[in-house]
Every structure is written in structure tokens, then in C-alpha cells.
Amino acid sequence: MNKVVTNADEAVKDIPDNAVLMLGGFGLCGIPENSIAALIRKGVKGLTCISNNAGVDDFGIGLMLKTRQVKKMISSYVGENAEFERQLLSGELEVELIPQGTLATRCMMAGYGIPAFFTPAGVGTEIADGKETREFDGKEYLMEYAFKSDFAIVKAWKGDTAGNLIYRGTARNFNPMMAMAGEITIVEVEELVAEGELDPNEIHTPGIFVNRIFKGEKYEKRIEQRTISKQ
């Protein structure tokens, strides 16, 4: 089962204007750097991006904000980005904020074929406005829906040609659920190996969810908050 495409440009070439994308990563950790660069080269516009964060001014999704390719962000936290602020305040950019656990779970449920579920996050807050609430065992919950997306773009550490994936450290974050949730799932990896090279017990995402895979040309892996121990 060969899912390999030659490079990032090939992988994203059919993403149309106004597509709904999921983009993996937490902060700048585990983001699909090479695919984002390709989206910028392609110049696709009007994107809705489901991603926990929106990058920083000069890295990650922040780069796509600068080029005005993003119409709407669906995120849990969007700080650390001056251009983002400017577009938001000027009304150029729409933002929908969602509790982080709900965001992650809505991706997961798409992959699990579960259209709706109940979570306590946001009960009694403005997040609950217009949402169905329901009590279970004396506790109140909101009904939340699985996300839909046209393309999921994720970053893994190692992958094989059939699309089986292994993530590394906290770069795992949103990537496994998004990999399950895309109508088309595009994966970039640091290491691309032959089928049979990965231990089947260690695979985090089986290739069945992956439509395209390529080895990223280079990884900068920018660090957002380099924090060093005193000693």
C-alpha cells in the first residue's frame, strides 16, 4: 500500500480555496512545517483552520496569516501573535475559541465515527450558549459535535510508505486525532521507511487513515519558550 507523494507541494496541490483544514501541533511543537510552507507557495485562500494555536508572527500558521490565506481560526488559544491580533481587531479574521479538551475530542470523535458526545467543559459559560445541555448522574454536560474537515495535515516523527505513523514526545499532541479525522489526511514525517520497518506494536496511527505521506525537506522545529534550568 503505497501512499508516498514526492513532496509537500504535491501533497497539498488539490487543496482548494475555502477548504476546512485541520493542522496538527501544540504551539510550534509538532506542526507540519513543510506543508504550511507549501500552502503559502500555492497561495490557497479563504482557509478555515482547526488548530489548537495559530503559530507566531514568523512561524507556523502565523506565516499563513501574514499572507492573508486564513479566513477563520478554530482554536483553544491564539496568543503570541501580533499580526493575528491586528487582523482580529480589524475584522479581517474570524476566530472561534473552543476549550482544548473539547477541541481534541471533537477531532477524535470524527475519527471514531461518533457524531456527538457530552462533556462538562464550558457548562455555565458563554461556550454553552445555544448548546444542548444534559444531566448525567447529577452533573451537567454540554453536547458537542464531531468536527468535519476537508483535509487534515499532520506531522509525525517516523512513517512507513503505507502511512503507519509514530510520533515523538509531546510533538504527538493533536496529530493522532487529526490524522483520523480528515476527509483526506496528509502526513509529513522526519523519517520515511519501508513497510515492515516499524514495530506494529509501536504504531500510533495505522496507515488506513493516511492518504498521502512524504518526508519533509527540512525541519526547523522552532522553540517558542526556550526555558533553561538555572543549574
Next chain:
Amino acid sequence: MNKVVTNADEAVKDIPDNAVLMLGGFGLCGIPENSIAALIRKGVKGLTCISNNAGVDDFGIGLMLKTRQVKKMISSYVGENAEFERQLLSGELEVELIPQGTLATRCMMAGYGIPAFFTPAGVGTEIADGKETREFDGKEYLMEYAFKSDFAIVKAWKGDTAGNLIYRGTARNFNPMMAMAGEITIVEVEELVAEGELDPNEIHTPGIFVNRIFKGEKYEKRIEQRTISKQ
């Protein structure tokens, strides 16, 4: 964080009569053999067992049926067991049959703190009797609830003293979800190692869900359908 108990008898010693247990395994694959033996030695009665299958006459949960310790089975498939049939027909044993995916997902949702969710499995069948149904995107779904259980008893391949677990092959099956879903989770492993011995990327169940862990004395690993290739 040391979760180690000396042996199976120690691990199950406070399981009271009429407890609700989850027991990992699919068929006889990945079942907690040593814990089942200890439950029989202990002679605890009136158990409700949530387990995909009910073992065979002389292995697995079948052994607990023989000793009349089980009041109710909650399973997806209970064939291959003559004593089971006898008790069922005589009314000694109660059985609740649940679609396999729903069974697995109800365990998982308990671990995920999600009290209810929607699945298409069983719509329009007797499984739907008395259940809330709901349409999403033109398709009908049943509302199903997370399970509750007093103890989850699971089998892993390797574990560390903090309860981090790795499963092997298809012996994984129901074990990871049940490990997340017990009020108390008891784990038996083939290999028990020190903290730091397992690669943190490869852990399937983090120790936070595990209350007790021990190395099983011996594993018979009975095979239900030994099927051999002709060539």
C-alpha cells in the same frame, strides 16, 4: 510511584461479592489468567463481568462460571461454552449482549469521562429497545452510556512499577480501555520492569490509570482455534 503488589491473591483480595468487574481479553487472547485463578481461590460470588467473551469450559471466565461465581455476563459473544449454555437455559446466569464496538466504546468513554455518546450500531434492532435515538446528518444513531465498574482486571505484556503498560499483538484488544475504566484497575503482566525501562513513546496505558500491578506467575496462553497453514 510504586503500584506493585506481591501477587494475584493480594491484587484481588478486596473484591467483594456482587462487584462489577471488567475483564480484558478477546476470546482467550490477552485475558488476565492469574487474576481469574485468584478470584476462584478467593471464591467471591455474585459477580457481574463485563468482558467481550465468557471463556471456554475449562479456561478463562469459563472457570468462574463452573464455580458459580458469576451472576451476570455483559458481552458481545458468548459461544463455545457448554456450562455457560446450561446456566443460561436454567436461569442461573443472566446475560446482556452488546455489539462489540459499543462494548469497547462504552469502556473507553468511562476512561474519557464522557457519560454518553451516539453510535449507529443496533439502530432498528432489539438492541435499540428503550434507547434514545437521534438523527445526525440524515443517519440514525443510538445514545449509549459509559460503563461503570468497581474493578477492571487487565493483562498487559510489559509493565513498569509505576503501572505504565505495553500490550503485544492482538492481546491488546479490550485491555487498554478497561484499564482506563475501572474504579480500581488491577494489571497483570508477563514482564515487570523498573520505571524508566519502557520507552515513553511506546507506552499504551500510562500508570495514572493503574492502581495495582504484579507479574503473573505463569501464562498458559491457551489457544482457542489453533489454525495451521496447509503448506
Next chain:
Amino acid sequence: MALTKEQIAQRIARELQSGYYVNLGIGIPTLVANYIPKGMDVVLQSENGLLGMGPFPTEEKVDADLINAGKQTITILPGTAFFDSAYSFGMIRSQRIDLTVLGAMEVSENGDIANWKIPGKLIKGMGGAMDLVASARNIIVTMMQTNPKGESKLLSNCSLPLTGKKCIQRVLTDLGFYIIHDGAFHLVEIAPGVTIDEIKAKTLGKLVVSADLKTIEV
């Protein structure tokens, strides 16, 4: 001549395409694995938790931790991935399986299926069948056209408790290949040597014979 089980499996194998992920049920469906064309890239899923199932093992390679959904010992192929049961049914519900093949006791003209329970007989359980029929978008049901008493299993309404409602579009029996739509069994292929009269006699549900009826190549 009615198709043999092997011929049924061969006919189903012709529905396979390179790149397909396939779930094969117990019984005749399992035989389909023997007829995957050489060089065609098809991955078998087993709902107990793996993708990439290989053939049964030789005696030396038997591993108790490697079984399929029928609890048979199996082997794995390069590219196999293991996962838990919840994840497995996740991929089934989210319709990642390209083709699902399963047996049945009865199918109705509106696509209902019954394959898990016979009242009065001992009930073993539905296993994963209810999840599979409710979730998969491309299912082929395969069964003999009649039961051992000679009664049709293609009905107006199922008499047995349902496994799923309005979820079956294609049925292959030993006599013919049917597409279910608009409340009827549309016979599109017929086993060689079988007559339309025989099909009619052995179909209780509404039957429509396709204008361009083909004979199943065996």
C-alpha cells in the same frame, strides 16, 4: 449450477481493488482472502485489532497473541499495525473500510439483515456484526439463497431479529448477485446454468431481473 463456496469467494474477490482495506467475516467471506489477485495491494482488517493480516501460521509460527476475529491463529504481513478494540471500531464507524463481506441468515428487499439470533435457539451474541452493518458503506452479504429446508433467505421482511436496518445494498448467493434498491432485489448476475424460474421460485422478496443480466463467470 449453483456456485460453490469457492466460486462465491472468487466472484467477491473480483470486487477488490488495489488500495482497498477489507474486513472479511467468518465463513465464506474468509475464503475471499484466498483469491486476492497476485500483486494487488489489499489490506485485511480484523476487528479485534489489526490491519495487515496474513495467512494462517505454520506450526512453528503459532503465536497465542496473534489471532483474528474468528479467534484463529494468524500471521502478520509487513506494514501491519495493532490497535485496541475501541480504535478498531472507530475506523469501522468512520467508514475507512473499503469493503466489508459478511454472511447472513436473511436479507429483506429493503436491505434489512438478520444474522445473529434465532429465537428458541441458543443465542451466542452479535459480536461486531451490528457495528459493521450499521457503519460500512460498501457491504457484500454472501449466503446460500435458501436455508437447509429449501426456504428462501431473500424475503419481503426478515422473520428473524434484525442485525441492521436498511443497510445492505448487495447480496451474492449461490444462485445470483443482487443489488437492493427501491424495495426490490435486482438480479444483475446469475450463476451459470441457473434459470430465472429457479431464482423466482427461491426468492420471496420482490424480484426485478435486470435488463442486462449477466452470467457470473466461474
Next chain:
Amino acid sequence: MALTKEQIAQRIARELQSGYYVNLGIGIPTLVANYIPKGMDVVLQSENGLLGMGPFPTEEKVDADLINAGKQTITILPGTAFFDSAYSFGMIRSQRIDLTVLGAMEVSENGDIANWKIPGKLIKGMGGAMDLVASARNIIVTMMQTNPKGESKLLSNCSLPLTGKKCIQRVLTDLGFYIIHDGAFHLVEIAPGVTIDEIKAKTLGKLVVSADLKTIEV
């Protein structure tokens, strides 16, 4: 004397018990990690996907794939496990975290909390705060008792948009430790040198001074 941030962190650290899994929010809560008693077995969870967080790395050990929920580079300890974000919030919602410590802008006498949004100011988002406050059964909120303008942050009703409703039972400020029940802040511990009059002046919600009020040891 009002407590310093370090003294607040020290007081919270005294709530730790061996065997605890703990989630520490950004700000003062993070400092609690510095005061875990030597030899006490406490595991730190970071909601972006790990259990077993260690101290910040030395320059040579910085790894871009190892960050905490505040996006800071970190190290891991023996026994660490990584997992995805959905799984992480699964363990949060199913109440496996023994103690959650987080900051706030306002807390009300019935346990409401506001800590994510100030109308008119730029909104950055709630991150995981709404999940944490709605799920955790043992939360300590820590904050200064008043805002920079000197106004109380212990209120009858929160004026800011809520993060969670009726979910906070314990608040530690620089002036005192409060238990919230029956619609009031019950002052159970007071910072050394702080007077009840000062507490009263800086508490807008209903205040009850505990009969056996203790002084916080520093």
C-alpha cells in the same frame, strides 16, 4: 504580611501527598513544583500530553519535541509516558488528577471562576482551563486577593465571563486560604500579620471567619 508568590507555592505544596498526580497551571502554580518535598512521589501531568514532567533542561538537553502546556522546554523523568491531547483530557475528565492548581482573575462565593477573558481586551482563549475546572474534583485556585487597582477578586458574582460554574472549593490568596461552601468564603487560614479587618476590606463576597482560624506557617 501578605504572602509572597513563593510562600503561596510553599503553602500549596503542603497539600501534596505521596502518590499524587498533579496538574499545575501557568504562573504561581508552576512554582509549586519547586517545593515538592524530597522523596515524595508526585507525578506532574502536562495537558499537552505527558505524565512525569521533570525540571527545565540544561542548554544541551533542550529538545523541541519536549514542551509543557506553557510551551516551555522541559525534561522528562523515569516513568514518563507520552499520549495525545484527547487522551490527556480523557484522564482529566475522568478525574484521575489528584490535585489541580490554577490561577484566576475572579472567584465567586458560590464557586464560579473567571480566568480567561476580559471584555474589551484582546482575547487569547481558554486553552485547557474550562476542561480542567469542569472536571477536576480537587482544585486549588491561587491568586492575589486584589487586582492591581486594589479591588477584591473574591466576589458575590464574577463580573468577568466565566470559565466554570460552581466548581471551585478552595482558594489561596496572598492574604488567606478560603474554603467555599454554602455560598460563602470560609477563611480557614490567614497569612501571618494580616488582620481580619484587612481580609474583610478586601473580600466583596460573603465571608465567614472559621472558628478555628489558623495562621499560615511560612
